Amino acid sequence: xxxxxxxxxxxxxxxxxxxxxxxxxxxxxxxxxxxxxxxxxxxxxxxxxxxxxxxxxxxxxxxxxxxxxxxxxxxxxxxxxxxxxxxxxxxxxxxxxxxxxxxxxxxxxxxxxxxxxxxxxxxxxxxxxxxxxxxxxxxxxxxxxxxxxxxxxxxxxxxxxxxxxxxxxxxxxxxxxxxxxxxxxxxxxxxxxxxxxxxxxxxxxxxxxxxxxxxxxxxxxxxxxxxxxxxxxxxxxxxxxxxxxxxxxxxxxxxxxxxxxxxxxxxxxxxxxxxxxxxxxxxxxxxxxxxxxxxxxxxxxxxxxxxxxxxxxxxxxxxxxxxxxxxxxxxxxxxxxxxxxxxxxxxxxxxxxxxxxxxxxxxxxxxxxxxxxxxxxxxxxxxxxxxxxxxxxxxxxxxxxxxxxxxxxxxxxxxxxxxxxxxxxxxxxxxxxxxxxxxxxxxxxxxxxxxxxxxxxxxxxxxxxxxxxxxxxxx
Ligand code: FAD
Ligand code: NAI
Numbered sequence: 361x362x363x364x365x366x367x368x369x370x371x372x373x374x375x376x377x378x379x380x381x382x383x384x385x386x387x388x389x390x391x392x393x394x395x396x397x398x399x400x401x402x403x404x405x406x407x408x409x410x411x412x413x414x415x416x417x418x419x420x421x422x423x424x425x426x427x428x429x430x431x432x433x434x435x436x437x438x439x440x441x442x443x444x445x446x447x448x449x450x451x452x453x454x455x456x457x458x459x460x461x462x463x464x465x466x467x468x469x470x471x472x473x474x475x476x477x478x479x480x481x482x483x484x485x486x487x488x489x490x491x492x493x494x495x496x497x498x499x500x501x502x503x504x505x506x507x508x509x510x511x512x513x514x515x516x517x518x519x520x521x522x523x524x525x526x527x528x529x530x531x532x533x534x535x536x537x538x539x540x541x542x543x544x545x546x547x548x549x550x551x552x553x554x555x556x557x558x559x560x561x562x563x564x565x566x567x568x569x570x571x572x573x574x575x576x577x578x579x580x581x582x583x584x585x586x587x588x589x590x591x592x593x594x595x596x597x598x599x600x601x602x603x604x605x606x607x608x609x610x611x612x613x614x615x616x617x618x619x620x621x622x623x624x625x626x627x628x629x630x631x632x633x634x635x636x637x638x639x640x641x642x643x644x645x646x647x648x649x650x651x652x653x654x655x656x657x658x659x660x661x662x663x664x665x666x667x668x669x670x671x672x673x674x675x676x677x678x679x680x681x682x683x684x685x686x687x688x689x690x691x692x693x694x695x696x697x698x699x700x701x702x703x704x705x706x707x708x709x710x711x712x713x714x715x716x717x718x719x720x721x722x723x724x725x726x727x728x729x730x731x732x733x734x735x736x737x738x739x740x741x742x743x744x745x746x747x748x749x750x751x752x753x754x755x756x757x758x759x760x761x762x763x764x765x766x767x768x769x770x771x772x773x774x775x776x777x778x779x780x781x782x783x784x785x786x787x788x789x790x791x792x793x794x795x796x797x798x799x800x801x802x803x804x805x806x807x808x809x810x811x812x813x814x815x816x817x818x819x820x821x822x823x824x825x826x827x828x829x830x831x832x833x834x835x
Pocket of ligand 1: 681
């Protein structure tokens, strides 16, 4: 007999587990199915984000940053730390603990909110008057039925054609987070978000890192001025980023990986490394979902076709997060999950896709929200720009980290903030003020007139707002 629910969520990543909790909060009887297994075969809800994405990568970024600080920056504070060593096994074990805390936290939240969790793979079986039947294949086989289904099956790493991941030498994000010893030489293909974050982790720990990027421009989606600054800083740190390359043959052996490529000048090159991380984007995950059983449409990229409200063409079938169009970000998935649960409950859930912040957790961090200068130019919008360097910020000086700047772009006529772009310390935290301000349609002058704590990095945002009106006080 099929168990009946109001809503079935397939996938317990940030899109799915948050949708399940919100639907339960709204009084619905909710099931959530997820197939991720931990090392002992038990459930590990949280998806890519918790298991092999946001959380473990930030744990390693933190550990490696401490190592970098101890080796290169403690001395500035009068602290001598000789023979600083990195115990990679301990670093990885700590990361695993952080992941487990998050897995357990989600299982606790399911209990607290009375979401019924099923560990296994969910796939569409049939469609009838009663709703959609989902088969769960795990330790036990189950049949579940609901009138509303939320698909949140996420994404997987894209492999280079003909170069499958072996997670030993040729690594996806999964293997990249489990490398057991610091590779002497490491190559990454793709200088996007993963390339820069994982490249930074292993460079800080002592690897010689080369990043091969296909496009001739560095971080094309980032504001040009910020991207230029970032490239200068990463070059100085010793990340060897080569742009405009064409990757050719890749051979893996016991000794390591050999990568043939053509550089921007058209010269044939060969690079021998211990490990290769391929970070060239991700593909929507519909493996095993059996969308054909109910006639669910995918787009040309294999993503589930949805409208702006995450509705598919089938009544009661919704999809959120990485498996649909839009940026592949955990917070975007979460916002869509909440909005869909609210729509199912007859409310008016809303996601403002123009106000999804981005953060690259390198050192310095890069964060932005809204439009870049190049986008405003392309859109023909008249704008004013104000920048303020962290070099002139007292807190940044006290921290000993004065790299980067805050840049604010505002409408030339109305002064409404159109974009904020930050490279510098704690940009990931600073960007929230900009997002909130933009959500409230603030002008640059609004921020300029608001009292900011002193000394704080956020004073740089206020000063960038003052700079829009050419009246910085500290620069
Ligand atoms: P996922 O998190 O991928 O979850 C999908 C879940 O569905 C998985 O648990 C999967 O096992 C399960 N599933 C799939 N098919 C089935 C099925 N048929 N039956 C049952 N279960 C199924 N984003 C950020 O915002 N900030 C970051 O700092 C960040 N860092 C990242 C670092 C790395 C290395 C990577 C790879 C990604 C990072 N991301 C980050 C992106 C973020 O992880 C994704 O955008 C986010 O996880 C998407 O959430 P989701 O719920 O759509 O899918
Ligand atoms: P990405 O899209 O950020 O970057 C991929 C890069 O690879 C691009 O610069 C692209 O031009 C390049 N590329 C593609 N094919 C290539 C080829 N054949 N040869 C050489 N270069 C090639 O994708 P990435 O880094 O894999 O990350 C996937 C997604 O995961 C991100 O887009 C983001 O949505 C999410 N993510 C978010 C993080 C965050 O928010 N801090 C951290 C890590 C991942």
